[in-house]
Amino acid sequence: MLKRSAHITLILLLASISLFANTTWLVSTTELLCEDTIFQTNYNYNGSLQPVLISTKISVNNSTFANYSYTEQQFENANKIVSSTYLWENNIWKKSARIEWIYENGLLKNRKELINSANSWTNKEQVNYIYNVDNKIISETTQTYVTNWKDKLRTDYYYDENNTEITFSSIYENNWQPYGKIIMANNNGKSVVYQEFDSIWHIRTRTLYHQKSSGQTLDETQQLFQDSIWRNQAKRVFTYSNDNITGELLLSWNTEFWDNSQRKKIETQNLETVTTYYTPLYNEWLPAYKDITLLNEDYLPSNISTEYLFWGGDIASTRYGFLPVNITNSPNLVYGQNISISYDSHENTPTNILSTKKPFTVYPNPSPNGIFYVDGNYNTISELWVYTLQGQLIKHISNTNNQTIDISELSKGVYLSKITVNNNETFTTKLVKSL
Numbered sequence: 001m002l003k004r005s006a007h008i009t010l011i012l013l014l015a016s017i018s019l020f021a022n023t024t025w026l027v028s029t030t031e032l033l034c035e036d037t038i039f040q041t042n043y044n045y046n047g048s049l050q051p052v053l054i055s056t057k058i059s060v061n062n063s064t065f066a067n068y069s070y071t072e073q074q075f076e077n078a079n080k081i082v083s084s085t086y087l088w089e090n091n092i093w094k095k096s097a098r099i100e101w102i103y104e105n106g107l108l109k110n111r112k113e114l115i116n117s118a119n120s121w122t123n124k125e126q127v128n129y130i131y132n133v134d135n136k137i138i139s140e141t142t143q144t145y146v147t148n149w150k151d152k153l154r155t156d157y158y159y160d161e162n163n164t165e166i167t168f169s170s171i172y173e174n175n176w177q178p179y180g181k182i183i184m185a186n187n188n189g190k191s192v193v194y195q196e197f198d199s200i201w202h203i204r205t206r207t208l209y210h211q212k213s214s215g216q217t218l219d220e221t222q223q224l225f226q227d228s229i230w231r232n233q234a235k236r237v238f239t240y241s242n243d244n245i246t247g248e249l250l251l252s253w254n255t256e257f258w259d260n261s262q263r264k265k266i267e268t269q270n271l272e273t274v275t276t277y278y279t280p281l282y283n284e285w286l287p288a289y290k291d292i293t294l295l296n297e298d299y300l301p302s303n304i305s306t307e308y309l310f311w312g313g314d315i316a317s318t319r320y321g322f323l324p325v326n327i328t329n330s331p332n333l334v335y336g337q338n339i340s341i342s343y344d345s346h347e348n349t350p351t352n353i354l355s356t357k358k359p360f361t362v363y364p365n366p367s368p369n370g371i372f373y374v375d376g377n378y379n380t381i382s383e384l385w386v387y388t389l390q391g392q393l394i395k396h397i398s399n400t401n402n403q404t405i406d407i408s409e410l411s412k413g414v415y416l417s418k419i420t421v422n423n424n425e426t427f428t429t430k431l432v433k434s435l
Helices: none
Strands: 017-020 023-034 037-045 051-060 066-076 079-089 092-104 107-117 120-131 137-145 149-159 163-172 175-185 191-197 201-211 217-226 229-241 244-254 257-269 272-281 284-295 301-308 322-325 333-335 338-345 360-363 371-376 381-387 393-402 404-406 413-421 426-433
Touching (some): 066 092, 092 120, 120 149, 381 404
Antiparallel strands (some): 023 037, 023 338, 037 051, 079 092, 120 137, 149 163, 163 175, 191 201, 201 217, 217 229, 244 257, 284 301, 301 338, 322 333, 360 371, 371 404, 413 426
């Protein structure tokens, strides 16, 4: 709860930001710098503004960008049902990982993870969910797959008027053995108690909250139950300015007093926010590293960087930040010291790419020679666009008046095509050239 690494955790919900009326901004490209490697990722969305294709290329030591990975995602209404990731190895795309979700009456019932085995999707792990009549989750069971599904972990939820209890169990000799419980109480304030045990309770911790009348947390104290009494372990103290958190202090309990652990200060000026982390040394606070977030003219985060502040002579070393950026319904970008982000409004984003609405059939697909035949409820194709997985337009033909797609001159791989038919409707599909 209070135990943290010194890494920065920045979570930016970027994919559905509405800053002005009728304007939704979507992430179109990110470039993540990690040591000497740049990861360039492009995002393509469907007509519902859901990211259906996320493709990444890499450049090492300023070399030409090369294929790295791509992820296809499928949706039903608001729910993501499939996410499949492929890696570029030995000049071919290879299956890497896949997640499947199953819903029932809008509730998630099953989440399954699959991995590549001999270039086929193979079961790895799944989680089954059970709900009560109020649609609150009451149980989730994790199973692993070898030759069949076997129980591994289970989490049970119990609710009453003021408390929520969460019990964790693992399988032991074909029986469920509880190993921990979290009790969250909301009676005259909040408290969290974690209890860990085997056959008897042997460790108990709790977190106590002190709040302002407005509900903002002033501090959190973590305690350990030891020798029949609660003993302090760690503490977080928050300071506010204009109801925004401007400072955070981490403290550890040292026998009889609180010992400084880490301090954080947030400063905002115009379109720049600087978060500086301090560490105590020789009875003073010294800056260790800082986070810099720049906003663009639309007040969206456009660049995030981590800067190590060198002090202490030889003890300092280059620090690469931890910059996870969570883009709704997509994989996360993780380690790096700098990330730049570009956007499009949904009116300007090619949202039709990979739309699932197709009143026609493309065959054979994959095609060995790059010739595809199109059969559907219209007469002819009037216009055709072909894109790479990175969204780059590489072929455009107008007034074709035929029912074939010819990409025989292109290298083998996966492409996206956008097709306008004779009644001026535009649809999209994926094309795979296998040889």
